Amino acid sequence: MTPIEQARAAIRQQMLIGGEWRKAQDDATFDVFDPATGNVIAQVPAASAADVDAAVGAAREALQSAEWRHMLPAARERILLRLADLVEAHGEELAALETLNQGKLLPWSQAIEVGGSAQWLRYMAGWATKIEGTTFDTSIAFPPGVRYRTYTQRVPVGVVGAIVPWNFPLAMAVWKIAPALACGCTVVLKPAEETPLTALRLAELALEAGVPRGVLNVITGDGETTGAALVRHPGVDKIAFTGSTEVGRLIGAQCGQDIRRVALELGGKSPVIVLDDMDVEAAVMGAAGAIFFNHGQVCTAGSRLYVAKPLYEKVVAGVAAAAEGTVLGGGFDANAQMGPMVSARHRDRVMQLIDTAGPEGGEVVAGGKRGEGSGYFVRPTVVANTANKPLTLVREEVFGPVLVAMPFSDINDVLRQANDSRYGLGASVWTHRLDRAQHAIDQLEAGTVWVNTHNMVDPAMPFGGFKASGIGREHGRSAIDGYTELKSVCIAY
């Protein structure tokens, strides 16, 4: 079978609720598109509030069932390891399905979506057997003669509503499912309406791996209806959200109102800072990779480039040349170096933001236009901020292959500019000087600071945002903390 045939064979067009494949109760569906062609590739259920209620009910029942609650941690670990093996064994079809639905180049679907998901599942599987509390001595003096034994234990937070975006559909789903299941929670997952297909196939593999019915449920639908119903549902104990800051604000407000646990992984406008001791070639490669990876549809995309004056012209010319030389094409095209935007709507938004550059005084030095063909292509774009004022492109997240570049002459000044953003997700500094790197690390307001690299993530490395880039951290021990409640126990004897 060709990769496209494999992808088509892996399409599932029903939701998984309580271990059963279901249509929406009112039979409503919506279309799923191939962003490289604009063709409809599937129709999946549009879940209503009633369907969300059924999914949350199934997750609650599974949470309380003896099968899940009393499962040995080692048995949960084994299930997650089996799921990782199944993701790898079905890696070709999952990667092809992601490329068909999301548009990213097939090698990236293989490496990031499939390879990354297996890696995250295995890492989090190991945590299932390592969740622990502490014992400590207290000084409670009353009543006289009574002694106390006190300790903490971690218990699953409960039913998790996971809402994820379309940029890394499978990986983002696994970033939430893997730690939640490792901790003994149950999950209702809502993928983005643009990209529901790999989540549905993953859920099927989870059943095969031995995840009990109802422990992982996947509902498809849009944010305003399905997502909002999940966020409001009183049976959900925690919402784990990745997406835009605007939607994160709505969800945070609702969860605050209901005193529901919430983790928000939101947008970014991450700076890339090249100091004057850096070699031009490495800076060009680094800056181009930081913005153009995954077609710029990365929350930590290095979308603001600050270059020391002596290197500025050369680095910007180098990144512009890389952009101009980029071959656009569908994700299955072996010659393509960059794929389409995920949807027509998103392409139009990216173009609108690019179109602000000229009138505000920026100079488009590469790209600035749509790509050819019926797919949702945008040429990789480099804008030189010659206006010497904060353009819209310096402030607003584009979530596309659009870079705005600025020169600087003073390191403290550039660190101030880098921090002058409502976002604080990622930042990178490019230098061979340890003293300068450490100074920047200390000053930058960002959840992750990279030195001489950008966009690198690992399941052991906490990930999340300062400021409007979010609340909470994923990965590592932080993820386990996020999917458990801490219970203090105090025994008098």
Ligand code: NAP
């Ligand atoms: P989005 O519009 O915020 O959507 C994210 C998810 O939320 C989707 O599943 C969406 O559903 C759902 N949603 C929308 N409105 C909702 C509502 N009122 N209630 C509940 N759920 C709702 O973001 P996006 O455009 O898909 O993704 C891009 C954004 O994600 C960017 O801002 C990016 O920076 C951010 N992101 C952050 C991280 C991180 O870890 N910090 C990682 C990746 C992406 P529908 O789309 O189906 O309507």
Ligand code: MG
């Ligand atoms: Mg959306």
